[in-house]
Amino acid sequence: MKKRTLLRVPVTDGLKNIYAMDMHAAYQAACMNKFNVDAFGRLAAAISVVRTALVRHETRILNAVEILDQTIAVLQRVRNTGDETGVWEIAEPDRPAIADGIDVAEQCIGTLDVALLAETAEQLMKEIGAANQGV
Secondary structure (H helix, E strand, O other): OOOOOOOOOEOOHHHHHHHHHHHHHHHHHHHOOOOOHHHHHHHHHHHHHHHHHHHHOOOOOOOHHHHHHHHHHHHHHHHHHHHHHOOOOOOHHHHHHHHHHHHHHHHHHOOOEHHHHHHHHHHHHHHHHHHHHOO
C-alpha cells in the first residue's frame, strides 16, 4: 500500500490578514481605552491558536513559543482582572509584551498551513467548551 502524502496548503495573505486584523484591532482598542471582552477574546484566540499550532508543528523559530507564552501570561492577568472587575484593559507596562506577541504571531503564521490552524482552533474550542462545562 502506497503511503498517502498529505497536501499542505500554506496560509495565504488573506488568512494571515484576518489573524493580523483581529490582533491589531484588539490591541489598538486597548491603547485607545476601548478594549472589551470581545476584543480580548479575538486577541487571545488568535495568539493561542498560533502558539498551539507552532507547538504541534514542532516549529524551530527561535524563541517564538517562549515569547507567545509571555504574551499569554499577560493576557491571563488581563482576563483575571476583567472577570473580577468588569474592566478590560491592557495596562501600559504590559503593552510591549502584547505587541511583541502580535509581531511574533504574524511572523510565524506563514510557516503554518491552513489545515493545522483550523484543527488547532477546533481543538482549543473543544477544550474551552469542556472546561466551561466543568465550571
